[in-house]
Amino acid sequence: MLYDDFYIKSLIKTVEDWPKPGISFRDITPIFSDPKGMRMVVDAYVHRYIASDISHIACIDARGFLIAAVLAYELQKPLILIRKKGKLPGKTISQKYALEYGEAELEIQEGSVKAGDEVLLFDDLIATGGTLLAAIELLTEQGANIKEVAAIIDLPDLGGSQKLRDNNISVFGLCAYADE
Ligand SMILES: O=P(O)(O)OC[C@H]1O[C@H](OP(=O)(O)OP(=O)(O)O)[C@H](O)[C@@H]1O
Numbered sequence: 001m002l003y004d005d006f007y008i009k010s011l012i013k014t015v016e017d018w019p020k021p022g023i024s025f026r027d028i029t030p031i032f033s034d035p036k037g038m039r040m041v042v043d044a045y046v047h048r049y050i051a052s053d054i055s056h057i058a059c060i061d062a063r064g065f066l067i068a069a070v071l072a073y074e075l076q077k078p079l080i081l082i083r084k085k086g087k088l089p090g091k092t093i094s095q096k097y098a099l100e101y102g103e104a105e106l107e108i109q110e111g112s113v114k115a116g117d118e119v120l121l122f123d124d125l126i127a128t129g130g131t132l133l134a135a136i137e138l139l140t141e142q143g144a145n146i147k148e149v150a151a152i153i154d155l156p157d158l159g160g161s162q163k164l165r166d167n168n169i170s171v172f173g174l175c176a177y178a179d180e
């Protein structure tokens with residue numbers, strides 16, 4: 001199904017002053033209750049990555065899991081979960097970070113990637129880029145290469161996608177919300 005930016009944006013709802021005053025929260029959950037929207041988003045990523053040489057798809061807790069799991073299934077690639085602190089059993093490596101509306105800590109299981117792995121890192125949204133940069137640190141610390149970062153929404157005014165590009169990370173955002 002051909003990607004239609006207008007259609008996808010008609011599904012994404014903006015909630016003002018949530019979870020904190022001053023934040024315009026871009027709610028992607030209606031995409032998942034709309035089979036056409038879900039198909040359109042998944043197809044856009046399948047089309048982009050079907051012929052690429054990615055070896056793994058990594059994704060970030062929690063909204064990043066939703067599309068990444070379907071994409072990993074479609075592309076038949078192993079899926080690596082990067083989770084909020086305290087959720088993964090066994091030996092983990094963790095990384096603290098700041099995001100648009102708070103602070104948190106991400107973890108990955110030790111040995112989930114290795115040198116030579118070509119990872120597509122997926123999250124739902126790029127704001128300040130703090131979350132993705134922390135995830136990149138966890139993956140590269142174990143020797144993996146970040147082939148590309150993909151997200152449904154980019155908020156370029158918050159500087160995250162530029163910060164990633166400044167760190168030589170390739171970034172693919174499906175749709176963008178710049179200051180309207
Ligand atoms: O670019 P940043 O400023 O770091 O913000 C982007 C992150 O913020 C949201 O995650 P959140 O921690 O709210 O988690 P959730 O997916 O569990 O709702 C979103 O899903 C991204 O991961």
Ligand SMILES: Nc1ncnc2[nH]cnc12
Nearest residue numbers: 024025026027100125127
């Ligand atoms: N403005 C925003 N909307 C939805 N998720 C977010 N994560 C960080 N900033 C966000």
